[in-house]
Amino acid sequence: MKFSANRSEMQPIIKRCCLVIGRQFLAKEKVCVLMEADEDHNHVQFTAMGNECVLQARLNCYVEHSGKAMMIGSVLQSMLELFREEVTTVETDDTTISVRNAKTGYCFALMDAKKYPVPEPCTPESLTEADGFYEISSKVLFSAAKDSEQNLRVLNCIRVTVHDGQWSATSCDSYRLTTVSQDTTQTQPLDMLLAVDAMKTVLHVFNGIPHYKVGVSNGNAVFCGPGMVLRARLNEEQYVNIQPLIDHFHMVHEAQVDGGVLLDTLKRISAGSTTNAKLLLLPVDDRTMRLQFISNANSTVSGQIEMDCVVKTPLPKDGFCYNYIYLKEAASLMQGNDIAVQFDKTGAMMLRADNELHLLLPTRQPKVEEKPKTKRTRKAA
Structure with missing residues (x-):
């Protein structure tokens, strides 16, 4: 097998092949890219397999001799990244495979391409x-x-x-x-x-x-x-129908807030580690809501800030508590939108914007430890 291709065209294909292969060590063949050169049509087909996916990509180039060979994907990607010249030649003989350009070349022992588990053809009846x-x-x-x-x-x-x-x-x-x-x-x-x-x-x-x-x-x-x-x-499991689940919640509290303001407020309030951190939402008035950041380290309020919003139906006095990271992740996807923040009576929160909905269940609020009462001692008469 022998073919020559432009490095700038071959490199993106090998990079995608490595993304499909991922980090797996089940078999030597599974971390390789299979190259099949076709002299009659002047193209090379690259095949890569992962645990869940299979990629087949075709590159039009000059093929001098037809054949097939395989090489470890990450090694081939590294070589292409090191090359500076454009034309790259891949050639095999009975025992070795070489990858070279005008100034640099690498040579490896040839692996048996017949051991590569070539996937069966898969053709959908229709494409969308x-x-x-x-x-x-x-x-x-x-x-x-x-x-x-x-x-x-x-x-x-x-x-x-x-x-x-x-x-x-x-x-x-x-x-x-x-x-x-x-x-x-x-x-x-x-x-x-x-x-x-x-x-x-x-x-x-x-x-x-x-x-x-x-x-x-x-x-x-x-x-x-x-x-x-x-x-x-495809996953063969039966996925739950979510619409009845969404309809189960009846929202009784609501506020309107800008997505960018919500995300910026959440970023500013965090202090220290956010692992297992909580966020407490409390009512203030019809134009303001108070956010309290609760660190996991000592379960005490370590930060609080007030956020401008339009409160349509105020929250209960004690508010609701949520996982800080979960709420921040949802807010990061909704910045730039006007968000309707809705709550049911148990604290389940919905963030709604256009055709996007995030549902987040509440967590337990931190307990406030009461100071033990000091016992008075009677004096002897």
Whole structure:
């Protein structure tokens, strides 16, 4: 096998291959990129496999001899990053594979390409233009469950649908829920459930690519972009219908606040470590709300600030308490929007803006320790 390609064209493909491979050490072949050169059509197909995804990308270049070979993806990426000249040549003989340009060359022992687990073809019956997929999916990643164990597997995923002229994405980790939608001209219905790791890989690979299509085939979500096809294994769990869950909450308190003001206030109030920190929301008047930051270290109020807002229905006297990091993450996605902050009688909070909704359940308020009463001692008569 022998082919020559421009480094600037080959490097982005190998980078995407390494994103798919990720950090895995199951088998030597799984960390490799398979290169298949076709002399008749003057192109090279690169294949990379991860735990959840498979990427196949095609590069048009000059192929002198057809053949196939594989190389560790991270090693190939490092070499291309070190090269300065544009033309890069990859060549194999019976025992070695070499990667070189005009001034620099590397040579490695040739691995048996027949051992590479080449994936079966996967062709969807129909493809949908993914005009809003990236935007809505990236906004719901943070609220999916981080644990992929069996009992949380159904929550360790993202659901994406096309229905009634809208793209919709949903995630939930039993403490918070996020749903984002966006209008689309697509009419073909679509429903897919992807594990969080698979979704992250898809978003990384297609970051910066404006036009690509998506479909479903044989238990896989298939994404077709310019010169490449990425498929991600679908989660087989049954995802809960969130609409009845949202309808279950009856909001009785409400305030209107600017998203940028909310995020800036949350950033300014934090002091020290925010791990397991809490935020207490308290009423002041119809134009102000008080935020109290409660550190985890000693469970005492370590910061407080007042925020301008429009209070339509005031909070109860004792207010409500929330996980500080969860609230800040939701606010960071809603800056630039006018947010309706709503509460039910138990403290469940909804942040609403246009086609975006974040639901956050309250936490227990810190207990105020009462000072022990001193006992008076009677004097002897």
